[in-house]
Every structure is written in structure tokens, then in C-alpha cells.
Amino acid sequence: MNRRFLLALAASALFGLVAIMIFRNILQRQVDDVKNRNPNQIVHATTKIPAGTTIAANQVRLAPYATVPLPEGSFSLPADVIGKIAQVELDANLPIQAKNIATLDKVGPGNRLKEGSRAMAIRVDEASSVAGFTTPGSIVDVVAVVTPSANSKPVSKVIVQNLRVLANGTNTQARTEAQGRVGNTVTLEVTPAQAEILTLAMREGTLHLLLRHPADEEYVNVPPVVMTGVVDEYKTDSRNTTPATNTTAIPTNYPGWFTPPPPKSSPTPTATPSPAMRMAQVRVISGDKVDTVQVRQ
Structure with a gap:
């Protein structure tokens, strides 16, 4: 009885081992078939991914x-890169490597910059920062208002264009339009030449x-604007029905305003009176007749 039981137990164990080996061979054969059909499959970018962008599922593929060998730090599963941050610009159809991506908590501000660019912070307030809606990733132009000299009027000019916002205050994450945030500074991605222009303009205005x-x-190329030009344009605007100046309150007949002073009239010459003639009376006696005649002396 015991002998039969032991034989049955041994036979069951043997059949179990054979079944396991057969199942393992089947699985290994399937894995080998997959490898043979798709040798060296690694994750590639399907499109150009800008620096600082969170990698999405539709941007990568196997x-x-x-x-051989495969690029160092390459990935075999898309899930290993989805949700990571591109530290540099990733080109389309090239493998994604670990050195070029990072998790959100390990991405520094410098890693968001394009090659050759710099990060520069400028002072802003609620008005100058478009009510705080200049969020990271926004594209902006910068207008400077400066006074060139002590005797001149303020001048407004667009000095740099197409700058990418890296941070609003200490916030480096993009927000929705309903989440505007006002910071004391905005950090912009600039070239060294643009940094010089902004530094000088920020100091002077x-x-x-x-x-x-x-x-x-x-x-766009627009000329600088001064207040005199704005006022003159308002005066000459054909759509403006309000008189630009109330001339009735200005003494237009006063020399130096709107009409030239009247010419000075020369005095009318007066005739010099002739000196009075002195006359003398002469008595003429002719016989018994006596006449008196006046003669000039």
C-alpha cells in the first residue's frame, strides 16, 4: 500500500516537472519570437520636443x-520617459537618453534654457506684467519708457521682442488663464545682447x-513715441470732433501768440513853420499927400 502510494506520488511529481518545463519552453519561445521580430527596440521621439517641455505619450514611440551597442541611457519602455521633463531640445526620430531628461523635482532653471541663451529677471508690477498672466512659457515683447536727458520728454519704444517667460516670481510652472499670478519679477530667456539692452533700459526708466x-x-518695427507726437496725432485725427484748442481764451492779437505783431507805424512828418517876416511902415510924401506903405525888412 505504501509502495503504491509512493510510486503514484513520484509519477505525479515527474509529470508536474515535465509540464513546467514544457510551459517554460513555450513562454521562452514566444519571448524569442518577439525579440527576433523587434531587435533593439528603444524609445524615440516622434516630434521635436522643446527644452522644458513635459514629455507626453504622443511624443514618443518604440x-x-x-x-549595437545601444545608446547609453536609452529606454526600452515609453512609460519610462512619459511625464519627464526635457532638459534640452529633443530632435524627432532620435533615441531619448537619460542624460537629456529629468523628473520635475530635479529640473533646475538653467536646464530650461536653449543653448546660447541666458535667464534674466526684470522688475514688474501688476500693470507692467499684464495683471500676472505672463506665466512660464508665455511669449512677450518689452516696452521701455525712458527720459533721454534732463530737458527732454519721456520716450516709449519696443526694445526687444519674442522673449520666452521662464518664471513669474519663483513660479516656474505654467498656469491656466484663470490662475494669473503677480510676482515682483519676471524671468525672461534672452541673448547676451538683449540682456545688455534690458539692463540699461531698466536702470534708466x-x-x-x-x-x-x-x-x-x-x-515689428515701430518708431519711438513721445507725448508731443501723441498730442499732435490727437489734434489732427479726423475722427475727433472736439476742438483741440479753445482759441477764444487766447489773446490772438497779442504779439508772440498766433498772429505776428502789427508793424510799427512811423510818425507823420510835420512841416516846419517858416519864420515870421518882419514888416516896417514907410511914410511916402508926395506934394501935399502922405501915404503909409509896409515893406519887408
């Missing part, structure tokens, strides 16, 4: 890599930001 559409990359 694709075969022709050469005030800066204001102009929020622009992300797809609008056109540079």
Missing part, C-alpha cells in the same frame, strides 16, 4: 535601433511687458 500669441513670431 522603434528599432540599427547598431521703466519696463512693460506685451503678451503676444505663441504662434506670432513676426518682428
Whole structure:
């Protein structure tokens, strides 16, 4: 009885081991088939991914890599890169490597910059920062208002265009339009030349930001504006029905206002009176007749 039981137990164990080996071989064969069909599959970018962008699922795919060894730090699963931050611009159809991406808590401000760019903070307030809606990722122009000299009037001019906002205050994350936030500073991505212009303008006057559409990359060339020009344009605007100046209150007949002074009249010459003639009386006696005659002396 015991012998039969032991034989049955041994046979069951043997059949179990055989079944496990067969199942393992089937699974291994399937894995090998997948590897043979897709050799060296690693994660590639499907489109250009800008620096500082969170990688989305539709921006990556698995694709075969022709050469061996594989690039250092490459990934075999898309899930390993989705949700990470691109520290540099990632080109389309190239493998994504670990050195070029990072988790959100490990991304520093410098990693968001394009090559050759700099980060510069400028002072702003609620008005000059478009009520706080200049969020990270926004594209802005900068207007400077400066007074060139002590005797001149303030001048307004667009000095730099198409700058990317890196941070609003200490916030580096983009917000929705309903989440505007006002900070004391806005950090912009600039070139060294643009940094010089902004530094000088910030020292000499005030800066204001102009929020622009992300797809609008056109540079505009507008002349500087002074208050005199604004007033003159208002006066000559044909749509303006209000008189630019109330001339009735201005003494237009006063020399130096709107009419030239009247010419000075020369005095009318007066005739010099002739000196009075002195006359003398002469008595003429002719016989017994005596006449008196006046003669000039």
C-alpha cells in the first residue's frame, strides 16, 4: 500500500516537472519570437520636443535601433520617459537618453534654457506684467519708457521682442488663464545682447511687458513715441470732433501768440513853420499927400 502510494506520488511529481518545463519552453519561445521580430527596440521621439517641455505619450514611440551597442541611457519602455521633463531640445526620430531628461523635482532653471541663451529677471508690477498672466512659457515683447536727458520728454519704444517667460516670481510652472499670478519679477530667456539692452533700459526708466500669441513670431518695427507726437496725432485725427484748442481764451492779437505783431507805424512828418517876416511902415510924401506903405525888412 505504501509502495503504491509512493510510486503514484513520484509519477505525479515527474509529470508536474515535465509540464513546467514544457510551459517554460513555450513562454521562452514566444519571448524569442518577439525579440527576433523587434531587435533593439528603444524609445524615440516622434516630434521635436522643446527644452522644458513635459514629455507626453504622443511624443514618443518604440522603434528599432540599427547598431549595437545601444545608446547609453536609452529606454526600452515609453512609460519610462512619459511625464519627464526635457532638459534640452529633443530632435524627432532620435533615441531619448537619460542624460537629456529629468523628473520635475530635479529640473533646475538653467536646464530650461536653449543653448546660447541666458535667464534674466526684470522688475514688474501688476500693470507692467499684464495683471500676472505672463506665466512660464508665455511669449512677450518689452516696452521701455525712458527720459533721454534732463530737458527732454519721456520716450516709449519696443526694445526687444519674442522673449520666452521662464518664471513669474519663483513660479516656474505654467498656469491656466484663470490662475494669473503677480510676482515682483519676471524671468525672461534672452541673448547676451538683449540682456545688455534690458539692463540699461531698466536702470534708466521703466519696463512693460506685451503678451503676444505663441504662434506670432513676426518682428515689428515701430518708431519711438513721445507725448508731443501723441498730442499732435490727437489734434489732427479726423475722427475727433472736439476742438483741440479753445482759441477764444487766447489773446490772438497779442504779439508772440498766433498772429505776428502789427508793424510799427512811423510818425507823420510835420512841416516846419517858416519864420515870421518882419514888416516896417514907410511914410511916402508926395506934394501935399502922405501915404503909409509896409515893406519887408
